[in-house]
Amino acid sequence: MTLQVSLPLSSSAIPGPAVIVTNLGRAYGTRLVIDNLNLRIERGEFVALLGESGCGKTTLLRALAGLDPIDGGRIVAPRRPAVVFQEHRLLPWESLWRNVSLGLQAADARARSATALTEVGLGDRLDDWPRNLSGGQAQRVALARALVQQPELLLLDEPFAALDALTRIRMHDLVRELVASHRPGVLLVTHDVDEAIVLADRILVMREGRIAFEHRTKGDGSATISRAELLAELGVVASRSPN
Amino acid sequence: MSNIEQTAAPAEFDRLQREDGAASPRRGLPLKIGKRGLQLLSWFAPVALVVLWEVLAQRGCLSPQVLPAPSKVIKTAFKLATTGSLLNDLGISLLRVIAGFAIGGAVGFVLGTLVGFSRVAEAAIDRSVQMIRAVPFLASLPLVIVWLGVGEAEKIFLVALGVTFPIYINTTLGIRQVDPKLIELGRVQGLRPLELIRRIILPGALPSILTGVRYALATAWLALVVAETIGAQSGIGFLAMDAREFLRTDVIVLTIVIYALIGVAADAIARLLERRLLAWHPNYGGAR
Numbered sequence: 049m050t051l052q053v054s055l056p057l058s059s060s061a062i063p064g065p066a067v068i069v070t071n072l073g074r075a076y077g078t079r080l081v082i083d084n085l086n087l088r089i090e091r092g093e094f095v096a097l098l099g100e101s102g103c104g105k106t107t108l109l110r111a112l113a114g115l116d117p118i119d120g121g122r123i124v125a126p127r128r129p130a131v132v133f134q135e136h137r138l139l140p141w142e143s144l145w146r147n148v149s150l151g152l153q154a155a156d157a158r159a160r161s162a163t164a165l166t167e168v169g170l171g172d173r174l175d176d177w178p179r180n181l182s183g184g185q186a187q188r189v190a191l192a193r194a195l196v197q198q199p200e201l202l203l204l205d206e207p208f209a210a211l212d213a214l215t216r217i218r219m220h221d222l223v224r225e226l227v228a229s230h231r232p233g234v235l236l237v238t239h240d241v242d243e244a245i246v247l248a249d250r251i252l253v254m255r256e257g258r259i260a261f262e263h264r265t266k267g268d269g270s271a272t273i274s275r276a277e278l279l280a281e282l283g284v285v286a287s288r289s290p291n
Numbered sequence: 292m293s294n295i296e297q298t299a300a301p302a303e304f305d306r307l308q309r310e311d312g313a314a315s316p317r318r319g320l321p322l323k324i325g326k327r328g329l330q331l332l333s334w335f336a337p338v339a340l341v342v343l344w345e346v347l348a349q350r351g352c353l354s355p356q357v358l359p360a361p362s363k364v365i366k367t368a369f370k371l372a373t374t375g376s377l378l379n380d381l382g383i384s385l386l387r388v389i390a391g392f393a394i395g396g397a398v399g400f401v402l403g404t405l406v407g408f409s410r411v412a413e414a415a416i417d418r419s420v421q422m423i424r425a426v427p428f429l430a431s432l433p434l435v436i437v438w439l440g441v442g443e444a445e446k447i448f449l450v451a452l453g454v455t456f457p458i459y460i461n462t463t464l465g466i467r468q469v470d471p472k473l474i475e476l477g478r479v480q481g482l483r484p485l486e487l488i489r490r491i492i493l494p495g496a497l498p499s500i501l502t503g504v505r506y507a508l509a510t511a512w513l514a515l516v517v518a519e520t521i522g523a524q525s526g527i528g529f530l531a532m533d534a535r536e537f538l539r540t541d542v543i544v545l546t547i548v549i550y551a552l553i554g555v556a557a558d559a560i561a562r563l564l565e566r567r568l569l570a571w572h573p574n575y576g577g578a579r
């Protein structure tokens with residue numbers, strides 16, 4: 049891996065794909081979990097991926113992260129993607145800045161970690177321990193740990209699912225700001241239809257291992273598709289839709 | 292020492308051992324005693340016992356052949372320390388334990404690490420180790436004497452043998468118990484294998500390894516007592532056996548007390564290690 053000494057904004061100066069997936073296939077035994085899937089995410093683009101449990105969306109994310117092998121097709125990504133999981137996965141035996149700098153090959157690792165922690169509002173707690181954090185704070189550190197790597201592709205695996213409603217809204221704002229300034233391509237896997245509407249430039253619905261539905265929003269957080277429509281795509285017939 | 296007990300959960304072990312839970316609400320008599328009061332109370336019974344022992348010995352109810360007065364034991368300790376060979380013997384005993392612990396600990400840690408990381412190493416090593424472990428290690432003493440004779444090598448070997456297994460078991464267990472999600476994170480962050488071991492796997496296994504160290508310390512003393520009692524020309528055990536020949540009960544009691552004190556000191560060191568190295572762990576070092 050090469051040393052990146054550029055400013056966070058520089059990667060957005062070069063437009064181009066953050067990841068290109070062609071004819072991806074993945075099977076567990078005889079069951080096809082991902083079936084001939086194609087996907088392209090641009091740098092700076094925020095894509096939300098919805099789908100029922102077991103539709104293959106987490107499998108897709110894990111394949112993009114390089115955590116699971118693939119059985120067919122190609123994934124082309126310029127650099128190793130960063131991942132934020134549903135759990136914060138902070139190392140309890142290391143201070144916050146050491147957690148953020150995990151895997152960072154740079155002489156100024158502490159300074160970079162400090163910058164990243166400041167960006168998520170925890171710049172005064174470099175030497176604190178993970179056990180002193182609330183759930184939302186821990187997830188912010190996980191976000192800093194992902195962004196300090198200056199990824200061109202950021203994979204978010206239901207990172208807000210375990211947070212309470214208020215914290216989740218604050219996290220949405222924070223993620224939107226951070227993505228706007230760092231401009232990685234983002235793939236957000238989520239169950240939450242509203243979250244997808246608020247955050248994404250493009251909403252995908254996955255069914256039976258394929259992208260079954262695609263919708264492009266205006267990208268400003270305003271709804272250009274109704275909740276009920278998306279829920280219908282997910283196979284939920286809304287009886288009391290707020291829209 | 293029982294083999295089954297060697298892998299008790301560190302948290303539970305600690306809860307049994309620590310005395311700082313005074314603030315926790317307990318059911319019982321609604322007596323209001325502060326933390327200091329409880330601390331004093333906990334010392335009352337042992338101090339009272341020693342005082343009773345002293346009084347009985349002074350009045351001649353306890354024959355000095357059976358149990359000499361504590362004051363007499365303390366006097367003997369000073370005499371032996373200044374004019375006799377007590378400090379020399381103590382040093383020799385400590386050296387034996389340190390040497391045996393270092394050898395046994397290293398062997399146990401290396402084998403445990405191999406088995407923890409590699410299924411192949413587990414298949415090759417683990418069954419043999421478990422079979423040897425099934426033998427109470429003290430039972431092998433006659434065989435060890437046949438191999439190595441009565442001397443330093445035999446004593447150090449016995450200590451090492453006793454130390455190897457608790458360290459081995461807890462190292463393997465610790466490595467196995469490291470959260471696979473954290474290992475996955477290490478891969479995502481692009482850690483190289485050695486970095487993964489250093490920053491994630493070994494720290495994650497450390498609580499279990501330190502539990503092993505604590506058990507191993509207890510086993511080491513047991514091994515030393517037995518080895519020095521069977522045959523020795525120096526050391527605390529030799530002092531005790533020599534005193535037995537001359538019916539010096541005061542010296543015998545002194546050696547027993549020394550063994551106990553060293554055991555307490557060893558446990559304190561192990562606990563200090565836990566507090567220092569596991570400051571991050573909610574069950575160990577206090578809040579920071």
